[in-house]
């Protein structure tokens with residue numbers, strides 16, 4: 123290949139200790155682009171349909187895209203893909219920081235980790251030198267302190283993806299942590315590493331990335347930076363990052379999750395908004411590779427004496443308002459505790475919110491939550507901290523909570539307000555009055571997450587073609603993941619998607635059009651869906667339902683009912699979505715015709731086999 | 737792009753005094769430095785280096801970039817480092833990369849750790865004051881030093 127890609131995939135088998143490399147063919151690159159698309163294809167092809175997500179047959183694939191590590195704006199995204207321990211279905215999560223560039227500088231587009239190690243180990247990659255090393259010195263280490271220790275041992279120029287005690291203890295929603303506070307948080311990808319006894323992946327590279335047309339790329343990247351800097355929202359983004367959304371979400375959208383999504387408005391929300399946080403705790407900005415937006419905020423809480431990257435919007439929502447906590451320093455502290463333990467802040471906040479509500483409803487007893495807890499209520503930081511530790515170490519009630527909100531609710535009989543889709547806890551956008559966003563959550567490829575599509579502003583502006591919009595977003599937003607860049611410069615600063623296509627062409631020497639690129643995005647979306655069909659016998663449209671709470675009034679709300687999206691309306695919208703997608707309206711899976719159209723004919727045999735098991 | 741006009745007045749490139757508050761660690765400066773001087777995209781051949789050794793506590797980034805002190809020129813056994821306007825540059829006809837040593841002498845002797853060697857490059861990597869990093873830095877954390885300090889007052 124002429125540029126953009128390194129053309130190499132590294133494969134490491136932790137059972138046999140075999141380490142090999144293989145070529146990434148241009149054909150494959152052109153078929154899925156890279157990063158998330160490529161990792162999804164490898165996971166689809168290689169993980170057997172009956173693989174236990176916590177067993178050695180599961181794999182974890184870490185992949186970069188053709189734009190990763192270049193001067194393209196915010197080019198620092200890596201995607202991890204595997205079979206999710208939370209859902210048995212498709213799992214994927216991405217992380218920024220400096221991992222993607224380092225892996226490419228080491229000479230690899232992707233790493234496939236298979237098998238499982240008997241002893242705790244870590245993977246060390248330095249250009250052509252690849253080793254599986256003993257990790258006993260890091261056993262039980264937190265994500266943040268463990269990364270420091272590893273950098274002290276290996277050098278500060280090594281980039282590290284690490285898991286914490288939660289993953290070592292196989293908590294279902296463990297995250298992969300990098301760069302002292304960035305995470306591939308969702309769908310339990312960290313759990314897969316934990317189950318493989320893989321504590322960390324440490325990478326150091328020395329190489330550069332080839333470019334087909336340097337002059338052209340030069341023009342494109344300068345245009346991107348110019349457009350970003352000239353955008354009226356640029357300064358606000360640098361100052362506040364995603365926390366800018368807290369106020370807007372709370373007051374305008376009414377989507378700030380509050381007390382386990384009982385409401386979308388937190389009465390004390392102004393205490394945890396962007397300006398308060400910047401003034402009280404932010405020390406400096408912290409960006410991912412080649413990103414001018416610097417949405418990461420590095421904070422110091424005086425009252426708790428800790429430093430933490432964040433909290434960002436999701437964490438303020440899930441560990442703040444969703445738990446009734448209105449003190450920004452307390453949220454920063456809980457963020458720190460959660461990060462260090464290696465739990466996903468979104469899932470952890472969701473699970474704990476559920477537990478507090480269940481306790482208040484009398485579904486859990488004092489004895490069950492433990493004597494060390496003085497009961498449970500909204501707004502109690504100390505109790506939340508205790509629960510986080512119980513979860514990560516699977517102590518007492520933590521054993522149950524570690525399984526995720528779906529299982530918790532099945533045991534407690536509290537399904538009606540278990541805020542998840544497909545077993546993945548819903549992230550920080552209360553959506554009961556937002557049809558397109560509900561559809562986005564319902565049909566998101568990993569379960570309750572907003573990465574694939576986020577349509578809440580579209581809803582608020584009264585957008586009409588909801589199903590069409592969700593589909594468009596589910597192609598373009600993950601498209602940025604496929605390219606190996608962050609989508610935020612496009613979402614927030616309006617950097618044109620065409621420029622990314624041009625950059626791809628300048629790097630690779632291809633002459634891809636927007637239409638061709640969108641066809642690949644659609645192919646990748648269908649393959650993500652097919653993963654569910656292959657791995658989950660009996661998969662049907664029921665999997666795309668959203669929680670019952672989202673068809674009901676806000677708790678304590680007196681607003682007229684008419685703007686609620688009823689189950690009937692949701693079903694209608696879902697059917698329309700399937701029709702537009704060319705998916706079966708009962709199974710919710712791509713039709714054979716659609717699969718053939720997209721060059722995914724090889725999927726059909728797997729879907730047939732899976733149907734036989736129904 | 738080398739800013740020929742500016743070069744006349746530039747004494748060196750320097751992190752601003754409040755660099756620790758400003759720098760986000762994005763490494764955009766490194767990426768543009770690397771790309772301005774070599775064929776590939778990357779960061780590893782950048783003459784400016786950003787590092788975050790202080791994480792997690794207290795956090796903050798550090799910048800190593802040449803202050804054009806000229807010690808490298810004094811130490812170079814081949815007299816390969818010369819002054820162009822106010823900037824010290826490597827004469828690649830004279831430099832032999834100290835091929836008999838593990839590190840070039842200039843890299844070894846640089847008092848601010850701002851000269852580098854790279855396994856694939858014959859010659860050491862040195863800031864030539866082109867200003868790519870200053871121009872692109874999105875947080876405005878870098879600046880040109882344009883006025884000489886009064887020495888020995």
Ligand code: SF4
Nearest residue numbers: 759760762763765873
């Ligand atoms: S470009 Fe600016 S903000 Fe980014 S690392 Fe360099 S000096 Fe820091």
